[in-house]
Amino acid sequence: xxxxxxxxxxxxxxxxxxxxxxxxxxxxxxxxxxxxxxxxxxxxxxxxxxxxxxxxxxxxxxxxxxxxxxxxxxxxxxxxxxxxxxxxxxxxxxxxxxxxxxxxxxxxxxxxxxxxxxxxxxxxxxxxxxxxxxxxxxxxxxxxxxxxxxxxxxxxxxxxxxxxxxxxxxxxxxxxxxxxxxxxxxxxxxxxxxxxxxxxxxxxxxxxxxxxxxxxxxxxxxxxxxxxxxxxxxxxxxxxxxxxxxxxxxxxxxxxxxxxxxxxxxxxxxxxxxxxxxxxxxxxxxxxxxxxxxxxxxxxxxxxxxxxxxxxxxxxxxxxxxxxxxxxxxxxxxxxxxxxxxxxxxxxxxxxxxxxxxxxxxxxxxxxxxxxxxxxxxxxxxxxxxxxxxxxxxxxxxxxxxxxxxxxxxxxxxxxxxxxxxxxxxxxxxxxxxxxxxxxxxxxxxxxxxxxxxxxxxxxxxxxxxxxxxxxxxxxxxxxxxxxxxxxxxxxxxxxx
Numbered sequence: 001x002x003x004x005x006x007x008x009x010x011x012x013x014x015x016x017x018x019x020x021x022x023x024x025x026x027x028x029x030x031x032x033x034x035x036x037x038x039x040x041x042x043x044x045x046x047x048x049x050x051x052x053x054x055x056x057x058x059x060x061x062x063x064x065x066x067x068x069x070x071x072x073x074x075x076x077x078x079x080x081x082x083x084x085x086x087x088x089x090x091x092x093x094x095x096x097x098x099x100x101x102x103x104x105x106x107x108x109x110x111x112x113x114x115x116x117x118x119x120x121x122x123x124x125x126x127x128x129x130x131x132x133x134x135x136x137x138x139x140x141x142x143x144x145x146x147x148x149x150x151x152x153x154x155x156x157x158x159x160x161x162x163x164x165x166x167x168x169x170x171x172x173x174x175x176x177x178x179x180x181x182x183x184x185x186x187x188x189x190x191x192x193x194x195x196x197x198x199x200x201x202x203x204x205x206x207x208x209x210x211x212x213x214x215x216x217x218x219x220x221x222x223x224x225x226x227x228x229x230x231x232x233x234x235x236x237x238x239x240x241x242x243x244x245x246x247x248x249x250x251x252x253x254x255x256x257x258x259x260x261x262x263x264x265x266x267x268x269x270x271x272x273x274x275x276x277x278x279x280x281x282x283x284x285x286x287x288x289x290x291x292x293x294x295x296x297x298x299x300x301x302x303x304x305x306x307x308x309x310x311x312x313x314x315x316x317x318x319x320x321x322x323x324x325x326x327x328x329x330x331x332x333x334x335x336x337x338x339x340x341x342x343x344x345x346x347x348x349x350x351x352x353x354x355x356x357x358x359x360x361x362x363x364x365x366x367x368x369x370x371x372x373x374x375x376x377x378x379x380x381x382x383x384x385x386x387x388x389x390x391x392x393x394x395x396x397x398x399x400x401x402x403x404x405x406x407x408x409x410x411x412x413x414x415x416x417x418x419x420x421x422x423x424x425x426x427x428x429x430x431x432x433x434x435x436x437x438x439x440x441x442x443x444x445x446x447x448x449x450x451x452x453x454x455x456x457x458x459x460x461x462x463x464x465x466x467x468x469x470x471x472x473x474x475x476x477x478x479x480x481x482x483x484x485x486x487x488x489x490x491x492x493x494x495x496x497x
Contacts, residue, residue: 003430004391004405008416009437014384015339017410019064020167021331022377023122023345025291026110027071029097029352030314035360036350037113038105042361049105050113053364057356058117058349061370062377067122067169067290067345068110072096074172075128075180079138082106084157095180098303100310107142111163120167122290122345125195127171127188128181132195139168139202167207167343169290170195170232173214173242175224185224189231196235209238209288209343216243216264225268229275233285238343241268242291244353246298251322251454253398255423255488258329258406260399261292265337288343292330294323294369295353317353319368321466321488322425322454328372328490329421331380332408338384346373357460365463368456371449375468375492376419382412394424404429405485415444415496422485425454433481441497443481446471450489468492 026032035042037058040049069077076095081103083089089103114121123142125135137150142163144151151162170192174183183191188211196208210232213221225239243261247254265287272285296317303314327346334344350356355370391405406421416438422429435441447468458465471491474483485491 002392002404002427003432004389005432005434006387006389006407007434007437008385008387008409008418010385010411011437012386014336014386016383017335017338017381018342020120020343021334021338021341022062022373023065023067023290023343024061024063024349025067025071025345025347026069026349027352028069028073028094028101029071029348030316031311031351031358032348032354033105034311036358038109039360048109048112048116050116051358051364054350054356054358055117057364057366058119061355061374063117063119063349064377065120065122065167065343065345066114066349067124070096070124070172072172072179074124074126077126079107079126079134083108083141083154093308097314098306098308099312100308102310108157108159111159121163121165122167122169122343123165124169124172127174127191127195128179131191132198135195136198136202139199139206143203166205167209168199169209169211169240170236171211174211175218175220176214185220185227186231189228192228193232193235196232200235207238208236209240209290210236212239212241212268214242216260216267222267222271225271226275229272229285230279233275233279233281236285238286238288239268239272241265241287241289244293244295244297245326246294246296247322248298250398251425251488252394253396255322255326255425256394256396256399256402257326258333259402261330261333262336265289265333265341269340284340287341289334289341290343290345291347292344293347293353294319294326315353316351316357318457318459320455320457321368321449321451324368324372324449324466325421325488325490327369328376328419328449329406329423331372331376332406332419332421335380335384335408335410335419359460363460365460366458368449368458368466371468372490375447379417379492379494380410380419381417382410385409385411385416391429405431415494416441418493418495420485420491420493422487422489425488427487429485431481431483431485434479435476435481435495436479438495438497441476441495443474443476444494444496446474446483446491446493448486448489448491450486454488
């Protein structure tokens with residue numbers, strides 16, 4: 001048995017917990033929208049056609065912000081197709097995913113859904129096949145009070161009050177050759193800068209996200225960030241990060257995936273701060289990690305050459321207990337970087353590599369990865385504490401030597417939440433947490449996701465195989481919390497103080 005140690009002290013903090021860290025993503029891809037969040041005629045559909053079972057799970061998940069409408073989809077999207085009378089909307093080819101897009105669900109429906117769900121919208125503009133004017137037209141339609149062509153058209157379409165969308169993405173993954181309208185860093189940087197300046201003339205209160213690299217494995221990673229930031233540093237508020245991880249038959253390496261996410265974040269922070277120094281700017285650019293998740297990409301079948309279909313089943317992964325542990329570790333990493341990562345969106349909300357799965361006309365259920373997100377969103381509040389875990393190393397083929405323990409803590413008015421992952425796939429880990437600076441804390445509750453079979457899954461007919469269960473082997477003794485973390489586990493420990 002090995003022991004890991006941390007100290008919880010309210011004097012040492014990172015940043016407030018930004019609720020936008022608990023974001024999700026709805027793209028017109030596969031069945032995320034159609035038969036996911038939107039299915040008129042479903043037994044659980046409301047008057048808008050929204051699936052109320054999915055709405056209830058979205059609220060339980062604790063989602064705070066939702067990015068829309070893509071993703072790759074947005075780079076060929078005409079936003080005007082999704083407004084006005086549904087019967088008059090055109091059906092289009094979606095080149096990104098080789099789908100038929102009916103446009104029955106568009107901007108008005110999305111904003112209505114966000115209000116029913118109680119989440120903040122995060123809108124993306126098309127900088128693939130379109131540009132400055134179309135982005136400004138969309139912003140005017142969405143946010144201008146009235147008295148102009150586009151704002152009056154919104155009013156005519158039944159939305160008298162502006163949508164008030166604050167967060168906007170300046171395109172999506174334009175560094176990727178797969179992207180419709182792929183651009184070089186200089187091409188994109190100039191376009192993004194000019195678009196951002198024009199959008200601020202329409203609405204000076206918008207917050208704008210510049211496209212970073214599609215992933216840290218791109219051959220242009222680092223150079224892309226430096227170039228686009230040099231073009232647009234003064235006009236934007238965030239730069240984006242995207243990352244997906246899979247097991248690839250290497251459980252130990254997979255359980256350590258957050259090590260790579262951590263390095264990715266630190267590399268982008270360093271690059272952004274280098275550009276700030278080069279340009280002699282004091283304002284810091286924050287990070288929007290607006291696509292992240294686990295994804296079995298080895299199982300993904302490229303749709304190139306496939307017939308165009310309406311809402312095909314696409315990357316509907318069924319997630320394991322191990323994948324839930326990794327998702328919990330990603331949330332720990334995001335919180336540990338809460339001083340710079342202030343927006344994050346798990347991709348996606350329903351069906352597409354999602355925490356929520358549905359069947360057309362049938363049930364909705366929680367995937368394994370639902371649980372760490374929901375519990376973290378519910379209990380990680382207040383301020384992130386700076387904890388510096390020390391733990392025995394774990395050797396992995398993928399990332400070399402990594403810490404066995406990953407941990408973070410948050411403090412609010414009622415107590416402290418400790419989140420911890422034991423990355424060791426085969427052995428439990430003893431944890432000793434020094435609580436003396438917290439006064440006289442008491443144990444409230446403790447939950448863990450830990451299965452004897454790390455590849456156990458939740459399915460339609462067995463939706464509760466993998467759920468959080470009480471973590472029994474722990475105590476508070478003499479100002480120290482002692483806990484035994486099971487192998488390959490994610491744990492949440494709540495203390496009152």
